[in-house]
Amino acid sequence: MLVKDLSASLWCYLGGRRRPRSGTGRLTGRGRTRRPLLRLPYPFHVQAEASEASCLLVGEAYPNQSGQTLIRVSDPRAAVVVAIATLHPPKSRQAGGIHPSAVVSPTAKLASGVNIGPHVTIGDGSEIGEDSTIGPGCSIGDHVRIGARSLLHAGVHYLP
Numbered sequence: 001m002l003v004k005d006l007s008a009s010l011w012c013y014l015g016g017r018r019r020p021r022s023g024t025g026r027l028t029g030r031g032r033t034r035r036p037l038l039r040l041p042y043p044f045h046v047q048a049e050a051s052e053a054s055c056l057l058v059g060e061a062y063p064n065q066s067g068q069t070l071i072r073v074s075d076p077r078a079a080v081v082v083a084i085a086t087l088h089p090p091k092s093r094q095a096g097g098i099h100p101s102a103v104v105s106p107t108a109k110l111a112s113g114v115n116i117g118p119h120v121t122i123g124d125g126s127e128i129g130e131d132s133t134i135g136p137g138c139s140i141g142d143h144v145r146i147g148a149r150s151l152l153h154a155g156v157h158y159l160p
Contacts, residue, residue, distance in 0.1 A: 010057075049068075057071045059072070103121045110128045121139045136154045136155075138157065
């Protein structure tokens with residue numbers, strides 16, 4: 001991803017040099033072979049000026065004395081959340097299926113794309129919405145309705 005592409009996703013001003021990079025990293029420390037695209041300098045101006053990052057995500061008033069590539073935003077902390085989500089999108093869910101160890105009542109209704117993990121029990125008359133995932137070891141009682149695109153992490157027990 002290019003810095004200009006990231007800055008466009010943040011709806012902000014891009015200044016300085018343009019170099020392609022990927023990922024996020026800490027402001028201080030080394031150990032990676034690639035330089036990260038994004039670092040949050042606030043309030044570490046001294047470290048920011050010495051940073052080898054390809055780009056710094058900074059507030060609008062940050063002075064650019066060293067000529068680094070900057071993405072200027074009004075709220076750097078909120079922008080870092082958007083930037084991380086842009087650079088590390090969530091993994092897509094698997095196609096639907098029922099694990100062989102799961103016990104699903106014959107009267108339960110499972111919509112399309114449902115994932116049922118190992119050692120799950122689903123009671124009589126329960127409904128699981130489209131593209132939902134029920135994690136390992138979950139117990140869903142009788143006549144429970146789980147909405148579409150829901151995610152139950154491992155070990156959740158919903159027993160009305």
